[in-house]
Amino acid sequence: MSLQIFDTATRELRDFEPVEPGKVGIYICGLTTQGSPHIGHLRFAVAFDVLRNWLTRGHGYDVTLVRNVTDIDDKILRKSAEAGEPWFAWSYLHERETSDALDILGVQRPTYEPRATGHVTDMVELMELLIERGHAYPAADGSGDVYFDVKSFDEYGALTRQKLDDMEDAADADPRAKRDPRDFALWKGRKADEPASANWPTPWGEGRPGWHLECSAMARRWLGDTFDIHGGGIDLRFPHHENEQAQSRAAGLGFARYWMHNGWVTLSGEKMSKSLGNTLSVTELTKTVRPLVLRYYLGSVHYRSTIEYTSDSLAEANAAVERIEGFLRRALGEDAVLTSADLADVELPEAFVATMDDDLNVSGALAACFDAIREGNTAIDEADVRRVEELALQVAAMTDVLGVNPLDPKWSGNGSAGGDETKRALGALVDALVEQRKTARAAKDFATADIIRDQLADAGVVVEDTPDGARWSVARTGRKDND
16 A cells, blocks of 8 residues: 655655665654743654654654754844843753753654754755855845845746746845845854854854754754655745755755645634744643643644634544543553554554545544554453454554554653653642742842752753843753754
8 A cells, every 4th residue: 555645846746766775754844942932933853753653663764854943043042132141052052941841741852953053064965055056145234134036036936836027025134245145144244142152154244044044054964865755834835945945956866755744733713833822841741741642732633634623622532532442451561562653563453544645634543543442442341352453553553653542651650751640740830839939039038048959950851041030940960962
């Protein structure tokens, strides 16, 4: 059976054929580390985690998944300055928060997670190539800016099917030295009010990378000139992904062969965003709901569909998870544990396979799962032991593909997923101490505030004061491999 993917570029279902047989390279745009992540930010990671699982489990591909970290941009510099923190410390703080939130949701770590600041050499090389081919130019005023010449590339607008004459001016750089107001910045020359550490030398002057250039350079470095799938949120199609594709192909690279975009998480019909003040963080939500339930909620609809968050959303997800978990415990025992390795040889139902091969139709896949649960409960009532075990293993295997296998140890409260009763209790105690510290600081009793902070630090809890109030996190003993 052939996997079909809806390619955003062609706007049609296409049979998936990788560049290299047996292997798949995926690049997805990670978060810009300007602030704390919410579930609207993280929906993309869940969606592409399911894709990765299906490519691996359903088709046996060796998947390389690259998810970048945009650790330098205008917003990071502005917000860190407002907070009185070094930009790199501000960025790394929110990078850690994002990684922690994804761990809570059971999202697999990427094969590699490069930072933009670690790939300046690659960006300079790409700019030199674009200038040589007549598709980019350094600002004539000596500011250090380098722009992409949109009129020089006839395919500009192909991804989003727009005509250049209908496009608005690019707002990502000072227009003073642009040949055309729609030209976008590949490189931003040094600004007098920005820290020296946020600038790197280039043949055209000191500065820092433009957002679009970062991803093209990182994708090329880790996946090659041509790779299989580029993914991200639907809001990134323009200008970000359009500009990525244009600059990469103008440089003579094949770039992405398939484009996949996930829908938004909305609240009251509006995209969830910090500007609307309607954010919902993973750490807050998992104080009242299990991480497994939150993961189920974010991944239970088709990746291209919008998820509308309501007060009943998590209750409905919890009911579905309890139904799955109840059957599996009833069929296999309360202490049953099944990992992906344990389920690797379980044959998946044809209905599940067909719906997953149909552009990852998760809703249809869950329908197949619940059909098996209904049949399994009947088999339990009829004491058909062999059929019960067969169906239970199928249900566990199907939910494992979707990342919501209740029997996986990562959801058992061992600390890797968080959200268990013990962690909730400890969280409540830490919150109480943080509130006491806040009261002491307000009363200018700094000695008491410092004692509380030190007590928490001794327990491995780091308290950080931000413009939005104090935040706490458990200190990490390790560090991810990043550029």
